[in-house]
Amino acid sequence: xxxxxxxxxxxxxxxxxxxxxxxxxxxxxxxxxxxxxxxxxxxxxxxxxxxxxxxxxxxxxxxxxxxxxxxxxxxxxxxxxxxxxxxxxxxxxxxxxxxxxxxxxxxxxxxxxxxxxxxxxxxxxxxxxxxxxxxxxxxxxxxxxxxxxxxxxxxxxxxxxxxxxxxxxxxxxxx
Numbered sequence: 496x497x498x499x500x501x502x503x504x505x506x507x508x509x510x511x512x513x514x515x516x517x518x519x520x521x522x523x524x525x526x527x528x529x530x531x532x533x534x535x536x537x538x539x540x541x542x543x544x545x546x547x548x549x550x551x552x553x554x555x556x557x558x559x560x561x562x563x564x565x566x567x568x569x570x571x572x573x574x575x576x577x578x579x580x581x582x583x584x585x586x587x588x589x590x591x592x593x594x595x596x597x598x599x600x601x602x603x604x605x606x607x608x609x610x611x612x613x614x615x616x617x618x619x620x621x622x623x624x625x626x627x628x629x630x631x632x633x634x635x636x637x638x639x640x641x642x643x644x645x646x647x648x649x650x651x652x653x654x655x656x657x658x659x660x661x662x663x664x665x666x667x668x669x670x
Contacts, residue, residue, distance in 0.1 A: 527634065545559055554651070
C-alpha cells in the first residue's frame with residue numbers, strides 16, 4: 496500500500512477543512528468575547544444609574560429596568576455562545592489531529608486504527624459544526640435583544656422630543 500493516497504489533496508482536505516473551521520471558531524469566539532464585555536458593561540452602567548434613581552414609576556426608570564433584564568439575558572446568551580464556540584474550537588482541533596493520524600493509518604495495515612480515527616474525526620467534526628451553528632443561532636437571538644433595546648430607547652426619545660421634530664423627521668425621512 497502506498498504511503499500517500501493517489502490524490503494528495505485528500506489528506507490535505509482532511510486536515511485543512513478542520514483548520515479553516517478552527518479559524519472561524521476563533522474569530523467568532525473573539526467577536527463574542529467583545530460582545531460579552533459590552534453587554535456586561537451595559538448591565539453595570541444601567542445598574543449604577545438605577546441605584547441612583549429615586550422615582551420608581553418614572554417611565555425612564557421602568558425602561559431602564561427592562562433594559563437591565565435584557566442585558567442580563569444578552570450576557571447569558573453570549574456566555575452560552577462562547578462555550579459553544581470553544582467546544583467547536585476544541586472539536587475542530589481534535590478533528591484535524593485525528594484526521595492526520597487517520598491519514599497515516601490509512602497507508603498501514605492497521606485497519607482498526609484507521610477506522611477508529613476516521614470515526615473520531617467524523618464525530619469531532621460534527622460536534623464542532625454543531626457548536627458553530629448553535630453558537631451562531633445564539634448570537635442571532637442576542638442581536639435581536641440588543642436591537643429591541645435600541646428601538647425602545649429610540650421610540651422613547653422620539654416620543655419625549657416629538658414637539659421638536661420637523662415634519663420630515665416625523666415622517667421618518669432622513670434629514
